Amino acid sequence: MPRSRSRLANDAWESLLTAHAALMKRFAAEPIWDELSMREYDVLYTLAKHGEPMRLYELGRGVLLSQPALSRLVDRLAERGLVERAPDPADGRGLRLALTETGREQQRRVGGRHAVDVARAVNAALTDEEMRQLEAIGRKLAACDPAPPPQTRRPNRQEAPR
Amino acid sequence: MPRSRSRLANDAWESLLTAHAALMKRFAAEPIWDELSMREYDVLYTLAKHGEPMRLYELGRGVLLSQPALSRLVDRLAERGLVERAPDPADGRGLRLALTETGREQQRRVGGRHAVDVARAVNAALTDEEMRQLEAIGRKLAACDPAPPPQTRRPNRQEAPR
DNA sequence: TTCAAGTAGATGCAAACGCATGAACATCAG
DNA sequence: CTGATGTTCATGCGTTTGCATCTACTTGAA
Secondary structure (H helix, E strand, O other): OOOOHHHHHHHHHHHHHHHHHHHHHHHHOOOOOOOOOHHHHHHHHHHHHOOOOEOHHHHHHHOOOOHHHHHHHHHHHHHOOOEEEEEEOOEEEEEEEEEOHHHHHHHHHHHHHHHHHHHHHHHHHOOHHHHHHHHHHHHHHHHOOOOOOOOOOOOOOOOOOO | OOOOHHHHHHHHHHHHHHHHHHHHHHHHOOOOOOOOOHHHHHHHHHHHHOOOOEOHHHHHHHOOOOHHHHHHHHHHHHHOOOEEEEEEOOEEEEEEEEEOHHHHHHHHHHHHHHHHHHHHHHHHHOOHHHHHHHHHHHHHHHHOOOOOOOOOOOOOOOOOOO
């Protein structure tokens, strides 16, 4: 009898998790993270990919880190001169985060080495067709992202009429 | 012109990373982690899936955590009565980790609720065919796991002959 | 304008993590 | 048997994380 759709989904998710953990461990073991930790690189990469100035909460979408942790990570990167934080003229609460020249350079250097390892690992495991499939599947999974509003989103109902 | 194989691999990996982050955030936001953190659940789940007694370093293969961190996480789980650690009679260095009845029960309870969220998210994003593809791809990615030995594994070459 | 509600980011603090290292045991060549 | 080497897990310690909370600012309705 065929697996239920729910079972199928859970098996697929577990498979993704396992692959993620295995590859992350493998990449983490590579000797290229001496100037930038993987998380720091993740932030710099996200900033580099995104045109230029970026809000902290935007960054948070892509990085698996709590808002305070991300805030402090950016602190450290700024202290090291890799990221520039400027107040956002359009929103007094917000920041405009951008790579400095040094930051961009370091991201490129580490990124280049990392890409080699990624290509080696993924190419060894998958066919071109599978890589294309994975890319498409990942995109679809990430797209349903905004998460379901917690329970039925009440239409701003106030207290009971007093 | 077609993307290079290396580019293809990196795009696929980035897609996987993005999907992983998005879904993890979404699952983490669910109100089911009051008795067990996601990492703790991960450990209990791994123990539950694996027949019974498990070595710490085996656990480490599946969990994205350093060995000391895992060691202490298991400490806490043992203190809470969810995991049992016994010395391994076959290897004086090792441990035999197993779920207690309470641990298994808690894993089932949380796991049941979590599976619902996983199924909802994945089913909404993928077709049956895609879920099967993802499972297969993940398996292949995780299989190439043992990582290439750092550089050419020298055959235990000693110093230059003196 | 005024004020309630919402949002962006920072901060205090305890918990958890990673790195380096240590202790105990296993393994194997000589 | 003995000593060198490798493996498994634990521990010290400084750093980083998450949770709860705070401040500053924006938004929108009255």
